[in-house]
Amino acid sequence: MASDSKGHEKTSEHDSDSSIHVLQLGVWRVFFVKEVALARWHRFKTVLPTVKQLTIDFSELAPVLFPLYSLAIIFLLVDGTILWHLFSRILLLVEIGLVEGRFDYVAIAFAVAARVAFAVLFTAVSCWSRKAECIVQNRIVHHVDGIMFEWKSNADLSVTEDYHNNHEELPSTHVWYAYRDLLTALGRALSIVGQLYYIATLVQTKKEALLHVFFFLGKPFTRHIFRHSLWEKSWIATSTDPNYNRMQSLNTIVSKPEYKQEIMTNGGTQYIIQEYRKARRLLGDACASYPAAQYSNQERIELRVLSELLGQLHMLYCLATAILSPSNFTFSRVVMFHNAGQMITAEFDAMLEDMNLVGNSLTSVTRMYDLAHTKNVLKDGHLVHSKLASNLGMALTMENVSFSYPGNKSDENALHDVSFSIRPGQLVVIVGANGCGKSTLVKLLTRLYDCDAGRVLVDGADIKTYKRESLHDATAVLTQDTHIYQLSLAENIGIGNPCAADDRMLIMEAARKGRADGFIEKCVEKYDTVIEPMVTNVMGAQCSETDDTPLTKIHQGFQKKSDVSGGERQRVAASRTFMRLTSDTVKLVVADEPSSNLDPEGEWELFKNLRDERQGRTMIFVSHRFGHLTKHADLILCMKNGRLIEKGTHDELMGKTENGEHGEYHKLYQIQARAFTEVL
Numbered sequence: 001m002a003s004d005s006k007g008h009e010k011t012s013e014h015d016s017d018s019s020i021h022v023l024q025l026g027v028w029r030v031f032f033v034k035e036v037a038l039a040r041w042h043r044f045k046t047v048l049p050t051v052k053q054l055t056i057d058f059s060e061l062a063p064v065l066f067p068l069y070s071l072a073i074i075f076l077l078v079d080g081t082i083l084w085h086l087f088s089r090i091l092l093l094v095e096i097g098l099v100e101g102r103f104d105y106v107a108i109a110f111a112v113a114a115r116v117a118f119a120v121l122f123t124a125v126s127c128w129s130r131k132a133e134c135i136v137q138n139r140i141v142h143h144v145d146g147i148m149f150e151w152k153s154n155a156d157l158s159v160t161e162d163y164h165n166n167h168e169e170l171p172s173t174h175v176w177y178a179y180r181d182l183l184t185a186l187g188r189a190l191s192i193v194g195q196l197y198y199i200a201t202l203v204q205t206k207k208e209a210l211l212h213v214f215f216f217l218g219k220p221f222t223r224h225i226f227r228h229s230l231w232e233k234s235w236i237a238t239s240t241d242p243n244y245n246r247m248q249s250l251n252t253i254v255s256k257p258e259y260k261q262e263i264m265t266n267g268g269t270q271y272i273i274q275e276y277r278k279a280r281r282l283l284g285d286a287c288a289s290y291p292a293a294q295y296s297n298q299e300r301i302e303l304r305v306l307s308e309l310l311g312q313l314h315m316l317y318c319l320a321t322a323i324l325s326p327s328n329f330t331f332s333r334v335v336m337f338h339n340a341g342q343m344i345t346a347e348f349d350a351m352l353e354d355m356n357l358v359g360n361s362l363t364s365v366t367r368m369y370d371l372a373h374t375k376n377v378l379k380d381g382h383l384v385h386s387k388l389a390s391n392l393g394m395a396l397t398m399e400n401v402s403f404s405y406p407g408n409k410s411d412e413n414a415l416h417d418v419s420f421s422i423r424p425g426q427l428v429v430i431v432g433a434n435g436c437g438k439s440t441l442v443k444l445l446t447r448l449y450d451c452d453a454g455r456v457l458v459d460g461a462d463i464k465t466y467k468r469e470s471l472h473d474a475t476a477v478l479t480q481d482t483h484i485y486q487l488s489l490a491e492n493i494g495i496g497n498p499c500a501a502d503d504r505m506l507i508m509e510a511a512r513k514g515r516a517d518g519f520i521e522k523c524v525e526k527y528d529t530v531i532e533p534m535v536t537n538v539m540g541a542q543c544s545e546t547d548d549t550p551l552t553k554i555h556q557g558f559q560k561k562s563d564v565s566g567g568e569r570q571r572v573a574a575s576r577t578f579m580r581l582t583s584d585t586v587k588l589v590v591a592d593e594p595s596s597n598l599d600p601e602g603e604w605e606l607f608k609n610l611r612d613e614r615q616g617r618t619m620i621f622v623s624h625r626f627g628h629l630t631k632h633a634d635l636i637l638c639m640k641n642g643r644l645i646e647k648g649t650h651d652e653l654m655g656k657t658e659n660g661e662h663g664e665y666h667k668l669y670q671i672q673a674r675a676f677t678e679v680l
């Protein structure tokens, strides 16, 4: 079904779910979920457990302050109703005095005093609640951040990857605003009920009271029903107009320095300008403004007029009753009703707006609570590795292991039917072409993932039976993806052995072995330098980074980020591993291409220093430049396309032939050897 260019809604042609509607709005093709009647209320019902959970959590954080604050907010929201009621009373007393020619001064004085007292009280409560809000909000935000932080810290790699790829980080302030909006909606509802109740006490019959409720709620209610809005719907949009898309592409070409250089030096600028003008001409009046704004503009005039007419009914009613029954007519009543009508309409609109916000934010908060309770994919075992560990190092076995990464859509496994055994204390080198599964093998041996088929044994027991934390205490892993954390350089190294993280002598020794000492000594703050400090800088709307003012000079001083080379990063990471090796619990050392950015001398020295730490540890090296490593190896595992195709020592694999042909290891070794020996 083609989309309707006039903006009429159609059911999606390619979606099996008929609740998805498609709409063309200017340059946008918009897809949205059309909610069935009462769906919003149903959604509200589903988030009620979240409201309960939030209330319990927040009450525990501030048992006295939180309920007081909540009451204060509701109290402040009914202030309009109370002040209006008190003002109406003064008006009524004055009018009676005027009609009867005699004022009840005491009653008027009490009414005035009550209004003044409430006005002062509201001001005081408002000032107090703003101060209390700072404390309550701060506690809630940090509490939520803490929940998510602990969950993220303890999540295993599969869960972390899934979270990272599929979820937007929910700002903890959302949780606070969800509750704040909920209180506001509640306060507004109470305010409306209060006003309607007061109106009902002013009229004589129940029927008349109901008529007033109809008059007052008719306009806001119908406006809400007929509202044409995408704001509270779930929607997505894509720009389908080829001219608009072309204008965007051309704009990108002239905006980005990397494109611009090429275009300018190849004489393409005039062509780009002409093409932009052409696309703009062809685009015509197709509107590119925000889809939700365009959608709101399509509201039907007759429905809007109808709800406005409903809003005028009360005035007509007052006029009719004044003419038909003049004895009952008073100006104070007209003023009261008029004010009430205005207030109820405004409050009702605002309340529905709040309910929308609450519904949306509570749905996000529900997701956050669900997320924080997501269980790890890897089940934890019960064995503590250090109790079974051998003094020689870790023994590792893979039995017919196959593995495919979670979410992998291809038929290819990352590992296929891999079997081998590593004895305690052996030095193992894993070789093979890019993508053949070397790093994956290491990830299974250190239980970052569980295999899909087969078994991994550590010191004779299934890897799944160990407590994961105790297993990770027994391993030191240095990978190609090295990071410097947003901590001091001393902490970056010290974190390798948390028990000795404050031992500066040990840290400096580790830095020496990792060859990071030279570069650290050159940093201004040496070991206390933070390479990428996580400082949040905020700039007021009147400031700009490009201004040349005293403030911008101070701002430039905020940006303390220092740059380090890839090799220096690897040296810090290597130092962290040497620090890790100061711990006796480490029985397995894995170095997965840790030297890709190091110069040849640095690489040679790193491998030598690592080998010097071999006593009592099994060592696994993954490297493409393996010539100088394999001659020390007790075992070489040669991988190809996720399979282990050869295993043995260097001499065994170099001498291995099949049908007169050398094997894969021989081939890889010869390619490296030729690179150094061939005369060009």
Ligand SMILES: Nc1ncnc2c1ncn2[C@@H]1O[C@H](COP(=O)(O)OP(=O)(O)OP(=O)(O)O)[C@@H](O)[C@H]1O
Pocket: 405, 406, 408, 414, 432, 433, 434, 435, 436, 437, 438, 439, 440, 441
């Ligand atoms: N996190 C991941 N999710 C999905 N697929 C992955 C992931 N990591 C690796 N792979 C895929 O698994 C296969 C094996 O990758 P692996 O990183 O183990 O190869 P490798 O031999 O270490 O490669 P290299 O020498 O380039 O580092 C590759 O096809 C790769 O694309």
